[in-house]
Structures are given as structure tokens and as C-alpha cells.
Amino acid sequence: MSDTHTELHDPHGLADADLPLERASYEALVTAVLAWQKPNLTPRDYEQIVLQLTGHDHALAADVQHHANALPKNDGRGALAEVILREAAGHLAQPIRGTAHCAQNRARLVRGLYTRLDRLTEPAPATT
Template structure:
């Protein structure tokens, strides 16, 4: 991680964090981003209430938060034991999310909805990783029925 002296005494700015040291220490601000995503997904179709720049700004905000959530999903994937059935599903979800985030942001309703959907799906996969899966628990504690 590369730091530089910030403007305030004793403060620093992160310039480069290739290993995700900082990201892994900052808790996600989940509630406001999920609310924003749900609001976007609840818009009536067609939604003509915003200018293209406003749609793009919302899409960029959702996209940036999705990237932060993906960092946690990657950490969760790395922590799963080899035989855990969630590994392949998580790898597939990561691939789909990375592909979705590679699409350019344009100032349209559809693009903004797509970013909202991607964030919600990424949180669903994070939740899957942070709760114990019944099949994983069974393989460690009891033989299958």
C-alpha cells in the first residue's frame, strides 16, 4: 500500500492498494446503497424523471460500491474450504459481476437498472458466503442421509 501525507496533520491519502489491505479493513456501508439499488429497481417503466448525467451518476455510485462488495466476495471465496459447494457458484457469480462491471456506463435508465441489479446480486452472493451452507455443514459433521 502506498500512502502520501494528507492535507490535515497526521492524515494520509491512499494512492495505491494492490493487495486490498485498506478495502478489507473498511466496513461496507450497505444500507444506503441497497436502498438506492432497490429504489432504482422499483422505478416505473419507462422512467423519464432524470437527465442522462443523473442516471450516469447513480450508475457510477452503484458500480463503485459493487466493486467494494466484490472484494469481500473474493475474500469469502478464498476462505471457503476446497469441498464447499458454494465455491463453484461463487466463482460463476464473480465472473458474471466482473463482466457486468466491464460494460461502459451510459446515462440511461437501463444502464442504471443493470448496475442496481448487479449490486443486489453481488450482495446476495456475499450473504451466501457469510452464512453457513447446510450442505457444507453436513459434510463436516454428519454423513449424508
């Protein structure tokens, strides 16, 4: 794949709408990708999987950011979310490669972002 980028034409802003994420499907994909030992797919197949995971990573990162922004400033979960989001941005800035390694890295990112999202959406811990 070339290192060029394609812009999404979304004049109505629907890509950032508050649509529920298709979590179960992506968690199943992540589980499958992370279970690979010696997969034998073509580079184009890997690339398609990476593109799917990358799109979901972007949607998840936006959701994590939304929930982090809604927290009170003194809630440490927001600060940790910002660290995770910076790390995610670094991973997402890496070029897409048609390899199992790239697919597994994007799958790990999905898993990490879901972990952070779960922690942001659970009730705040009680303070003493």
C-alpha cells in the same frame, strides 16, 4: 460520458481495506432504482447513480472474492461464487451509460452480489 478510464490514486491500499460496506444506504438506492417506471432524470444524473453503484459493485465483488477464498476447497459455495464473480466482471466491463437501463442493471448486480455474499457468510450446510 467518454469511454476513458480514470485511475484511483491509492498508494496506501486503503481502497481494498477491510472496511464495512454501507449496505443499508445501497440497498435503499437499489430499491429506488429498480422501482423506476418512467424516470425523468438527466443523463448526467443517471451517470452519477451508475458511478455510485459501479463503485459499490467493485467493493462487493472484492468482498465476495475474499469470503470465497476463505472457504474450504470442497465447499460448493466457493465455486458458485466464482461463477457469479465472472458474470459480475462481464457486467462491470460494459461501458457506463447515462441511462435508466444502465443504472437498473448495476442495481441488479448489487442485489445479486449481496445475495451471494449472504450465502458465503452464513454457516456451511450440514453434510450427511
